[in-house]
Amino acid sequence: MTYNTGINWDKARALFEAEKQAFVANMPKSRELSALAGEHLLFGVPLHWMNDWSTPFSLYVDQAKGARFKDVDGHNYVDFCLGDTGAMFGHAPAPVAEAVKRQAERGFTTMLPSEDAAWVGKELSRRFGLPYWQFAMTATDANRFAIRWARAATNRPKILIFNGCYHGTVDDVFVDLVDGVPTQRDSLLGQVYDLKQYTKVVEFNDLPALEAALAEGDVACVLAEPAMTNIGMVLPEPGYWEAAQKIIRKHGTLLLIDETHTISTGPGGYTKAFGLQPDLFVVGKPVGGGVPCAVYGFSEKIAAAAQSAKRNAPPGHSGIGTTLTANMLAMAAMRANLADVMTDSAYEYMFGLAKQLADGLRAVIDRHNLPWCVTQVGARTEFQFTQTPPKNGTEADRILVPELEHIIHLFLLNRGLLITPFHNMILVCPDTKADDVSRLVAAFEACIQHIKL
Incomplete structure (x- = not known):
């Protein structure tokens, strides 16, 4: 790496391999649908960037409502991606x-x-x-x-x-x-x-x-x-x-x-x-x-x-x-x-949850002495692999570590928590609960304990 991320890469890569194996074992129907889609869909997905997730093959969704969705294998998730803002107020309000x-x-x-x-x-x-x-x-x-x-x-x-x-x-x-x-x-x-x-x-x-x-x-x-x-x-x-x-x-x-x-x-x-x-x-x-x-x-x-x-x-x-x-x-x-749906009271509620999330992430980062930071824009929160938030696109690009993102994202996904595949963006919606945020912060810390120096 070109700079210190505070990560033991041998541990991190070993964890990633274990998480990939766990995903494959737990997702037989998604794996079957991915193989079927590969026969007729370019790159095996409806849009090629759907391959940008950290999963070995596509996760297929059965239904989504509020802050949650269920995959075709019957697993339930708290969704902190929310369609990369497309469902910012929850699924099917x-x-x-x-x-x-x-x-x-x-x-x-x-x-x-x-x-x-x-x-x-x-x-x-x-x-x-x-x-x-x-x-x-x-x-x-x-x-x-x-x-x-x-x-x-x-x-x-x-x-x-x-x-x-x-x-x-x-x-x-x-x-x-x-x-x-x-x-x-x-x-x-x-x-x-x-x-x-x-x-x-x-x-x-x-x-x-x-x-x-x-x-x-x-x-x-x-x-x-x-x-x-x-x-x-x-x-x-x-x-x-x-x-x-x-x-x-x-x-x-x-x-x-x-x-x-x-x-x-x-x-x-x-x-x-x-x-x-x-x-x-x-x-x-x-x-x-x-x-x-x-x-x-x-x-x-x-x-x-x-x-x-x-x-x-x-x-x-x-x-x-x-x-x-x-x-x-x-x-x-x-x-x-x-x-x-897109009301003042909904935003007020989301801001409270986003603050809880940002504070929780910062506390984890501080406890483990990681050279990372947390940035927030209203209901939108992100952890970044730098001590000082970037000031421009060049600085932001320099601190992206896709391999590390994939490791953390898959670890969270295998525990029923979805965040956005592109960098580390996390959204809350009016249907997100305080317990959901606490669960995400706890899983984030569990991942850090596996991979830190």
């Missing part, structure tokens, strides 16, 4: 399930608005503070569409992102800084043009770099999570966003905030909690209570510019939207979730 059931008998999709659309638009405006909204099926599409509107509204070709960012599978964002040099990501499949022509990339928390990149006046929007989440959590330094927004405005660039993960911060997201003022705003996975949908909002000024751009454009397809966008089923789910 009752108000959403009832709304979907009612709507399913009245139609799924028509390419026409339903009554729910007007209610949802008004609620989004109240909750997030932007007056105008549009819809998508995923946060990826919402980000992609918002970028197009930003370019159309500003007549500028480029966007700016932060190194190590994640905004779904939007093509424009797969540019990293490698030794300070913008580099198209090697892992991007099938890309035929140079993304660096239209994408600038700087480090998060680096105000001089942001200023320099925007000074040329060719950037339509800065696309950012208010706190980075998908390379491991990277929090903004005190005063960063206040200064960054002044720089962005000074150069006539728009701010596009993606809250798909940081909606864990509160009912109005990080934006509302910390007083950010974006021109465009995206929320994806959680907004429909697990039903695929996403939303994106516009400030008054950008809404006017976007509408003007569309009205003055030649007739034909704008390249924005799909026939399933804002379908009646998704709108019914969003209305129920926003009204009855």
Whole structure:
């Protein structure tokens, strides 16, 4: 390893082998289904990244409800992954399930608005503070569409992102800084043009770099999570966003905030909690209570510019939207979730559990003198293999240890506790119990006792 993780790697690897054997022995039906899927599914799974889990083969789910799910072999789990935020408020929350059931008998999709659309638009405006909204099926599409509107509204070709960012599978964002040099990501499949022509990339928390990149006046929007989440959590330094927004405005660039993960911060997201003022705003996975949908909002000024751009454009397809966008089923789910699930009281409860979790993890780390830290964004908690939380994407990438992540994750999974396969992100939901959190902390400590130096 390039730095001290506080781990005895011989012990850790021996534990991993034992945990893999235990998984294989306990999951005959999942193993059978994995073999069957391998006959017809590319890579043996519905989406190739489903192989990124620490398991020897895929774990197959039978049913999921609240903070729990059961696999096809009959084992029960407490779910701290929650669909990597897609089910942030629990699986199949009752108000959403009832709304979907009612709507399913009245139609799924028509390419026409339903009554729910007007209610949802008004609620989004109240909750997030932007007056105008549009819809998508995923946060990826919402980000992609918002970028197009930003370019159309500003007549500028480029966007700016932060190194190590994640905004779904939007093509424009797969540019990293490698030794300070913008580099198209090697892992991007099938890309035929140079993304660096239209994408600038700087480090998060680096105000001089942001200023320099925007000074040329060719950037339509800065696309950012208010706190980075998908390379491991990277929090903004005190005063960063206040200064960054002044720089962005000074150069006539728009701010596009993606809250798909940081909606864990509160009912109005990080934006509302910390007083950010974006021109465009995206929320994806959680907004429909697990039903695929996403939303994106516009400030008054950008809404006017976007509408003007569309009205003055030649007739034909704008390249924005799909026939399933804002379908009646998704709108019914969003209305129920926003009204009855994604509430102030739900967040207050989750914050208490997340604090219990973060405090518990820190106590374990301290007891065993590990050079690790714990980072938290509302209901979202993560332990990281460094004493000092990372300040940017380069630092966050440097401390990732996938092998160690897999060992800990599989140990927890074999004890009925699921956390996210990508780094060490842990979510709680309104159905998570204090005892569930205590159980996770205890299992985490048991794993550490096996593998520490």
